[in-house]
Amino acid sequence: MNILVVGSIALDSVETPWGTAKDSPGGSALYFSSAASYFAPVNIVGVVGTDFDFKGIDFLRQRTVNFEGIDQQEGLTFRWGGRYHRDLNQRDTLFTHLNVFENFNPRIPESYRSSDFVFLANIDPDLQMQVLRQIARPKLVILDTMNFWITGKRNSLDEVIRQTDILILNDEEARLLTDTNNLISAGRIILERGPKYLIIKKGEHGAVLMHENSYFSAPAYPLEKVVDPTGAGDTFAGGFVGYIARTGKIDEPTMRKAIIYGSTIASFNVEDFSFRRLISLKGEELEGRVQDFSRIITY
Amino acid sequence: MNILVVGSIALDSVETPWGTAKDSPGGSALYFSSAASYFAPVNIVGVVGTDFDFKGIDFLRQRTVNFEGIDQQEGLTFRWGGRYHRDLNQRDTLFTHLNVFENFNPRIPESYRSSDFVFLANIDPDLQMQVLRQIARPKLVILDTMNFWITGKRNSLDEVIRQTDILILNDEEARLLTDTNNLISAGRIILERGPKYLIIKKGEHGAVLMHENSYFSAPAYPLEKVVDPTGAGDTFAGGFVGYIARTGKIDEPTMRKAIIYGSTIASFNVEDFSFRRLISLKGEELEGRVQDFSRIITY
Numbered sequence: 001m002n003i004l005v006v007g008s009i010a011l012d013s014v015e016t017p018w019g020t021a022k023d024s025p026g027g028s029a030l031y032f033s034s035a036a037s038y039f040a041p042v043n044i045v046g047v048v049g050t051d052f053d054f055k056g057i058d059f060l061r062q063r064t065v066n067f068e069g070i071d072q073q074e075g076l077t078f079r080w081g082g083r084y085h086r087d088l089n090q091r092d093t094l095f096t097h098l099n100v101f102e103n104f105n106p107r108i109p110e111s112y113r114s115s116d117f118v119f120l121a122n123i124d125p126d127l128q129m130q131v132l133r134q135i136a137r138p139k140l141v142i143l144d145t146m147n148f149w150i151t152g153k154r155n156s157l158d159e160v161i162r163q164t165d166i167l168i169l170n171d172e173e174a175r176l177l178t179d180t181n182n183l184i185s186a187g188r189i190i191l192e193r194g195p196k197y198l199i200i201k202k203g204e205h206g207a208v209l210m211h212e213n214s215y216f217s218a219p220a221y222p223l224e225k226v227v228d229p230t231g232a233g234d235t236f237a238g239g240f241v242g243y244i245a246r247t248g249k250i251d252e253p254t255m256r257k258a259i260i261y262g263s264t265i266a267s268f269n270v271e272d273f274s275f276r277r278l279i280s281l282k283g284e285e286l287e288g289r290v291q292d293f294s295r296i297i298t299y
Numbered sequence: 300m301n302i303l304v305v306g307s308i309a310l311d312s313v314e315t316p317w318g319t320a321k322d323s324p325g326g327s328a329l330y331f332s333s334a335a336s337y338f339a340p341v342n343i344v345g346v347v348g349t350d351f352d353f354k355g356i357d358f359l360r361q362r363t364v365n366f367e368g369i370d371q372q373e374g375l376t377f378r379w380g381g382r383y384h385r386d387l388n389q390r391d392t393l394f395t396h397l398n399v400f401e402n403f404n405p406r407i408p409e410s411y412r413s414s415d416f417v418f419l420a421n422i423d424p425d426l427q428m429q430v431l432r433q434i435a436r437p438k439l440v441i442l443d444t445m446n447f448w449i450t451g452k453r454n455s456l457d458e459v460i461r462q463t464d465i466l467i468l469n470d471e472e473a474r475l476l477t478d479t480n481n482l483i484s485a486g487r488i489i490l491e492r493g494p495k496y497l498i499i500k501k502g503e504h505g506a507v508l509m510h511e512n513s514y515f516s517a518p519a520y521p522l523e524k525v526v527d528p529t530g531a532g533d534t535f536a537g538g539f540v541g542y543i544a545r546t547g548k549i550d551e552p553t554m555r556k557a558i559i560y561g562s563t564i565a566s567f568n569v570e571d572f573s574f575r576r577l578i579s580l581k582g583e584e585l586e587g588r589v590q591d592f593s594r595i596i597t598y
Contacts, residue, residue: 086480181386182523183503184521184523188523205501205504205505206504206516206518208521216597217521217595218596218598219507219516219518222483222507222516223481224484253598256598257598296514297515297517298555299552299555299558
């Protein structure tokens with residue numbers, strides 16, 4: 001089964017305590033695809049400028065990622081610059097130049113319209129709705145968002161959430177979306193608003209899955225060295241959706257395993273800048289770390 | 300096997316969003332004993348004033364908790380007052396009246412000196428050393444401490460840590476003790492300083508156990524309503540040490556299970572003020588929640 005992802009394509013300049021990377025390919029759509037393409041074919045929709053060098057993402061094409069929906073426009077590619085602190089949970093945004101991304105108008109190519117799984121990365125909820133209107137009812141709609149849209153475009157976001165099967169948030173966003181401090185209560189409230197499944201990401205504390213009255217908790221992979229946290233959330237989502245697409249099953253046991261795969265691939269991604277680590281990642285490395293998870297939780 | 304605990308005995312006045320409790324029995328030694336006595340006999344060492352009403356802890360005597368080491372002194376019992384915010388991780392201390400606890404001088408009764416397990420609750424590390432000097436080498440020394448001693452009595456604390464088998468900290472304390480942000484690295488550093496096992500408590504995010512090159516992660520029990528978080532850490536420790544004492548085995552598989560029991564009993568404790576919930580707690584309720592843990596982590 002194949003996956004449609006709609007999101008940003010960026011050139012990131014990142015400083016972390018371990019080094020710097022300038023104008024590296026990034027953005028939610030590329031991070032997601034780097035992870036998801038491990039498991040299943042991916043159709044990307046995004047926009048780049050004439051300065052974008054497709055060589056940097058050539059490895060994706062070799063993994064059956066379809067670039068037909070990448071719109072190349074006159075102008076510069078979206079650029080983001082950030083600096084992470086010693087506490088990698090803290091970062092300063094140094095600059096955000098939207099460039100051609102400012103007028104992003106996602107159009108879904110005909111060949112993409114029968115995609116089985118749709119991942120709406122963190123973009124304007126009005127654009128997310130525009131995507132949903134262009135596609136035949138897919139098997140699963142998976143949604144990501146952020147504080148900016150929760151506070152700034154609430155009605156539009158609520159409408160997309162109603163159309164969503166699986167919502168992926170971090171703990172702060174879940175609290176903000178429900179004005180509720182207790183995370184379990186926040187989760188129950190969100191599940192009444194449309195999504196059948198809710199994933200709450202908690203960074204170094206792992207992730208939880210809520211579905212009806214069921215609750216699943218997965219730890220994060222214990223890493224001593226995180227080089228660049230950028231893209232952790234999108235590669236988690238990519239591994240998660242990719243694993244489901246590969247198995248083709250939409251049930252809770254599959255979702256639980258998919259969270260372990262998402263966490264695993266995100267744990268590799270943060271070991272280097274951009275998605276460099278995912279370019280070289282071998283299947284046996286991935287499976288080895290998946291096995292580690294079972295040792296970590298067994299008692 | 301039996302357990303020696305040395306710690307505070309207090310009368311707590313607590314305000315939380317769910318209500319208030321005035322002059323309720325509390326303190327690390329009593330919270331610990333309320334949990335540990337579920338599993339094994341406990342010998343308490345602590346100090347109270349003439350105002351202390353032993354009726355409030357009569358249930359402990361019925362569970363074979365030995366009060367012989369509770370020293371009743373002229374004066375008032377240690378009193379602490381606190382107010383929890385809507386975010387229960389935030390609290391204000393309203394008052395701390397040390398009273399007779401100010402000159403606490405732990406003396407271990409003859410009948411306690413062959414205790415198998417020694418839990419040194421969070422008190423002055425010089426007093427913790429004074430306890431260790433009075434007892435025959437026990438099977439296990441388990442240590443708790445806090446930021447106040449990490450910054451204020453570092454040399455004494457380091458000495459106690461060297462004598463410790465199992466150190467229990469929260470994440471903030473582990474970072475402070477090692478001046479290291481990454482929790483896994485912090486754990487490795489601590490394990491080189493003496494303890495064979497390290498437990499890092501992360502509140503609503505669960506707890507981890509580190510031992511040699513092994514790493515175990517347990518989630519917290521998902522609670523929608525926390526009435527009073529006071530004593531969560533000490534009841535966790537009580538359930539943890541109690542479980543080990545009941546099984547009598549000192550190995551990693553036992554420690555892992557013991558963390559699940561500690562987390563379970565702490566999850567009950569925070570459902571009511573003081574340790575009221577642990578007075579009524581039934582064995583089948585405890586085991587039911589232990590079973591829930593396995594459903595929460597299975598994939």
